[in-house]
Amino acid sequence: MTALTPVLPETPQGGTPGKGPTTATRKSRRFTYGKRGLEPWLYLAPAFIVLIALLGYPIFQLINVSLYDYRQAQVSGKAPLNFVGLENYQKLFADPQFWTVLGNTVVFATACVVFTLLVGSSLAVLATRLRPWVRSMLFVVSLGAWATPAVTGSAVWLFLFEPTLGLVNKTLVAIGLTQFEGYSWTYDKWSAFGLVASEVVWCSFPFVLVTVYAGIQAIPTEVIEAARIDGASMPRIARSIMLPMLRPIVIVVTIQSIIWNFKIFSQIYIMTNGGGIAGQNLVLNVYGYQQAFAASLYGLGSALGVIMTALLMVITLVYLRILKRTGEAL
């Protein structure tokens, strides 16, 4: 099974150099006895039954409902179900608000991803050069931000940026910027998105920091030493050795961030009070939820869910593509 080769020879296997079997034997000896008939399926069964019931079936139903005119009357059984085919999708594609929301989602999520990655990975590099106690401090506070539930994180940030009582406006006014007296950060569309994005970056950069830092630490010292003995400069080592070795980690972190940030719901919902003034801060996820549960347009809401899923599937495919090209196997 060459497709399943666990790692490329040059990929670090943290902590095993010297005592583990060589790469060649590793390849052939990753699994104990190869195929063992039904055994793996017995271990898989419980998880997969749950997944089929609670993910597979709902996804199927989501697509199904999106093809019907499904409203409150149909839910309670007062009106007959009406198959409308792709009408819900046509309605969405013809609605300018849908395109605005899609645009919002892409811009907002991309900004979150970019800043999360920038902050997280620069801090990871910085962390390698710190005194131990400073590094511990940085990690502990980052874990604190990471551990903060989305609901409470949103509440705290909202409080800090409160128009009249918030610390930020008070401070800005105190240093002479009087135009911030009673300034509402959530009134303007982009300042509201900026505020939510700051909160998102604050609570999601620690994942990048911790993962990339762990990746840097896993690069065997021997490799770096060898390069140094061969006369490689530090920038050269960073570019030619550390970056390629970190690539798989960077890809995974990037894709996870994309997925998490495109799926942001709580922060938008709480901080902009359900999508902002006149829905200016709606993203796909919140929009679909509002259509379904606030407007009782379940069919339309489901169609939005399908579009959202399709969008993320495309990203997944791109991800698998990249993984394949870099030679990383699952």
Place this chain on the structure above:
Amino acid sequence: MTAVDVASVPRRKTPTDAPQKLRKQGKRRFGADAAAIIIALIVAFPLFWMVLSALKPKTALDAGDAAPYTLEPSLDSFGRVLGVNNFGQYFLNSVIVALVVVVLSTVLAFLAAVALTRYNFKMRTKLLIIILVSQMVPVEALTIPLFFLLRNAGEAIPLVGLNQLGSLVLVHVGFSIPFAIWMLRGFVAAVPLEVEEAARLDGASSFRFVRSILFPLVAPGVVACSVFSFISTWNDFLFAKTFIISAQENQTLPMALLTFFKPDQNDWGAIMAGSVIMTIPVLIFFVSVQRKLVSGLAGAVKG
């Protein structure tokens, strides 16, 4: 997979210890340290402000007191939060749901991870891709079909129907499993084959090996990974809001917190106090598993 100690001394040391170089390095290091301390303070600030505001008296908060300290700390805000009808019940509900989800999803994901890392069978790669893809399905989009699914399921098994804690447990187990499998693979794969062979030579059945040898060996990592299931369940307010419609006694903590958001006048003291109460359990969980978590993440991304 070496455990990465976040506080460990950096591994790379310059072999040449020329005093001049040391001094230069020391200076640069000081700059990095200073920058890191400032960043750490900024990152910690919202949390500090949360705790501080929870302790400030209501009059000070309503007057917009911006002082970074309080001379008369009071527990009034906590009192108002705890005085909310059923607050203890909400807290208990959240704890029950989160713990049941953590245990169930971790056990199921661990077994699946065993199959996917220690056996080589035809569908293996396909299943891994399915798991990866299912991680990417936006759970919020599935609220609608799940709502109907649970409404129907409730007619057959009342325990998992709408308005029941069981409904929350069920959906969160489903959503936690894919990422948990993904994370646990690294830990399960790290146990050397020799251990398994030795166990088999000694006559242990496959299940016996998994239960009595493999599980204890990877248990610390498994616990660390369960923090993700814990967080997503603990934080959720969408499903709680959607599925628990009429049975207020089955509501969870985030929803209780949201009751303090009033359109005209937010009770910020109570919101902050509630936030503190809600953050503490996650923080304790996180800090106690952090070391294992770091190595787990490194293992998960390397496969």
